[in-house]
Amino acid sequence: MRLAVIGAGAVGSAVVDLASDHGHSVTAFVDSSSAVIDSAGIDTDEVLDRKRADGVVGSDAPEDALSAEYDVLVEATPTTLGDAEPGFSHVQAALERDRHAVLANKGPVAERYADVRALERESEGSVLFEATVGGAMPILSTIDDFDPSHITAVRGVLNGTANFILSRMATEGLDYEHVLAEAQDLGVAEADPTFDVDGTDAALKGVIIANVLSDNETEYTLDDAEVEGIQEISGSALELARADGRTVRLIAEVVEGSVRVGPRLVPDNAPLAVSGTRNIAQLETEHAGQLNISGRGAGGPETASAVLADIGRL
Amino acid sequence: MSDSTDEVRSYTVRLELVDEPGELLRALEPIATNGGNLLSIFHERGNVTPRGHIPVEVDLEATPERFDGIVDALRDAGINVIQAGAEQYSEALTIILTGHLVNTDLSDTLSRIHESTDATVTDLSLSAPGGTDDASSARIRLATEEGAVDEAMRSIRTVADEKGLHVIEPLAAGGDA
Numbered sequence: 001m002r003l004a005v006i007g008a009g010a011v012g013s014a015v016v017d018l019a020s021d022h023g024h025s026v027t028a029f030v031d032s033s034s035a036v037i038d039s040a041g042i043d044t045d046e047v048l049d050r051k052r053a054d055g056v057v058g059s060d061a062p063e064d065a066l067s068a069e070y071d072v073l074v075e076a077t078p079t080t081l082g083d084a085e086p087g088f089s090h091v092q093a094a095l096e097r098d099r100h101a102v103l104a105n106k107g108p109v110a111e112r113y114a115d116v117r118a119l120e121r122e123s124e125g126s127v128l129f130e131a132t133v134g135g136a137m138p139i140l141s142t143i144d145d146f147d148p149s150h151i152t153a154v155r156g157v158l159n160g161t162a163n164f165i166l167s168r169m170a171t172e173g174l175d176y177e178h179v180l181a182e183a184q185d186l187g188v189a190e191a192d193p194t195f196d197v198d199g200t201d202a203a204l205k206g207v208i209i210a211n212v213l214s215d216n217e218t219e220y221t222l223d224d225a226e227v228e229g230i231q232e233i234s235g236s237a238l239e240l241a242r243a244d245g246r247t248v249r250l251i252a253e254v255v256e257g258s259v260r261v262g263p264r265l266v267p268d269n270a271p272l273a274v275s276g277t278r279n280i281a282q283l284e285t286e287h288a289g290q291l292n293i294s295g296r297g298a299g300g301p302e303t304a305s306a307v308l309a310d311i312g313r314l
Numbered sequence: 315m316s317d318s319t320d321e322v323r324s325y326t327v328r329l330e331l332v333d334e335p336g337e338l339l340r341a342l343e344p345i346a347t348n349g350g351n352l353l354s355i356f357h358e359r360g361n362v363t364p365r366g367h368i369p370v371e372v373d374l375e376a377t378p379e380r381f382d383g384i385v386d387a388l389r390d391a392g393i394n395v396i397q398a399g400a401e402q403y404s405e406a407l408t409i410i411l412t413g414h415l416v417n418t419d420l421s422d423t424l425s426r427i428h429e430s431t432d433a434t435v436t437d438l439s440l441s442a443p444g445g446t447d448d449a450s451s452a453r454i455r456l457a458t459e460e461g462a463v464d465e466a467m468r469s470i471r472t473v474a475d476e477k478g479l480h481v482i483e484p485l486a487a488g489g490d491a
């Protein structure tokens with residue numbers, strides 16, 4: 001397949017890096033200010049070196065990328081709320097040209113799911129977005145395999161930064177501010193960790209799951225989610241939980257049409273009590289009991305693997 | 315529920331006490347001496363029965379067999395047992411409350427939870443590392459009637475909201491995630 005990769009950050013660059021391994025070529029690659037377009041396939045190593053050294057991918061005009069030759073558009077620009085732009089327009093441009101769109105960007109499927117599906121219905125192209133929920137973990141494709149109608153609930157730890165902070169606070173007896181600063185030093189938390197610690201990121205993933213489970217009947221957006229973050233969790237609360245064989249995790253819960261994210265008490269030895277940056281999703285299936293999927297929920301190559309798995313499914 | 319008679323269960327006993335010093339202690343003694351484990355005691359404050367007695371609600375744990383012995387012993391001691399074991403608390407629920415617990419009157423918070431939810435507090439641990447003026451945390455175990463966990467959680471949230479406290483809720487009813 002020929003890929004147009006929009007966004008040259010951790011995810012976009014890793015997709016470009018791993019594309020040839022999976023038998024694909026990259027015909028367009030774009031960041032916020034530059035582009036490289038070649039219908040014969042770009043020299044990925046050279047372009048990635050240039051991005052690292054000079055901060056640009058090439059000297060073509062970014063606006064030409066959407067009309068370049070490609071089979072699949074990979075959307076890896078920053079997740080935005082509300083109108084989900086510019087990601088949404090990129091997906092729209094691909095579908096209107098009957099091309100496929102594979103998303104790492106959560107915005108379009110969390111905030112404008114019905115619009116995306118409507119465009120897909122009119123298109124020869126399909127939309128896949130495994131990478132938007134749980135990085136490398138095959139959560140959405142497992143839901144799809146079981147069929148959404150056989151999944152009654154999904155609960156999970158879907159933000160590695162928040163989980164790192166909570167599990168470290170619990171094991172080391174340190175307070176929130178201290179562990180957050182440490183996570184930033186380690187590169188586990190971004191300079192602005194707001195969306196990770198206030199629950200927004202986990203909620204977007206919960207909303208995407210709710211959209212998939214509702215199978216086009218009801219559309220969910222962030223506004224439909226009940227969201228609470230971990231900023232108020234104190235060391236003493238974790239200590240009390242621990243003395244009782246429990247711990248606190250930021251859990252996203254999608255059940256009976258509701259999406260709820262907040263710190264919850266779970267038994268210390270429960271599958272959901274993963275530690276560090278690990279993620280886990282627990283699917284409640286109608287006929288097969290509980291199914292746990294755990295793994296790395298973020299990271300450039302991890303997320304790119306999910307993108308490439310989607311491309312393989314097209 | 316199993317048929318086993320040596321399984322410890324939670325019971326509530328409503329007593330009417332004469333308003334005299336030492337009455338409460340006298341009422342509690344038969345519980346301990348007959349192998350019951352006292353969980354909590356609630357005076358319905360300001361409430362006096364038409365006969366001028368004070369209603370008291372006692373939560374305790376015992377095996378069913380011992381519980382019968384306790385009720386007999388209470389009656390033998392001349393204590394008015396209004397209701398015994400009619401409600402069986404069968405679901406346990408653990409929450410953590412954080413915030414200015416002490417400044418917002420923890421015992422009032424607990425009685426309000428008790429009054430508004432029909433749940434009984436069976437265990438309380440408080441951690442106030444910064445002293446009583448600072449934010450602190452409390453782990454509270456409650457027992458509710460079967461199927462009443464959701465309702466109990468709603469009432470707890472309301473009480474916590476009013477007092478500006480923060481509730482960390484268990485993931486699943488009963489806390490078994």
Ligand SMILES: NC(=O)c1ccc[n+]([C@@H]2O[C@H](COP(=O)([O-])OP(=O)(O)OC[C@H]3O[C@@H](n4cnc5c(N)ncnc54)[C@H](OP(=O)(O)O)[C@@H]3O)[C@@H](O)[C@H]2O)c1
Binds near residue numbers: 006030107
């Ligand atoms: N990182 C993860 O682990 C992970 C996991 C799952 C999903 N995601 C999602 O995947 C997406 C990409 O994540 P990331 O970590 O790669 O982000 P990132 O490192 O911040 O990279 C974002 C990239 O998008 C480019 N960009 C910004 N506006 C653009 C525009 N209008 N047109 C074209 N390119 C534009 C940026 O260009 P410049 O280079 O010029 O700034 C940058 O290359 C996000 O939506 C994120 O939520 C990430």
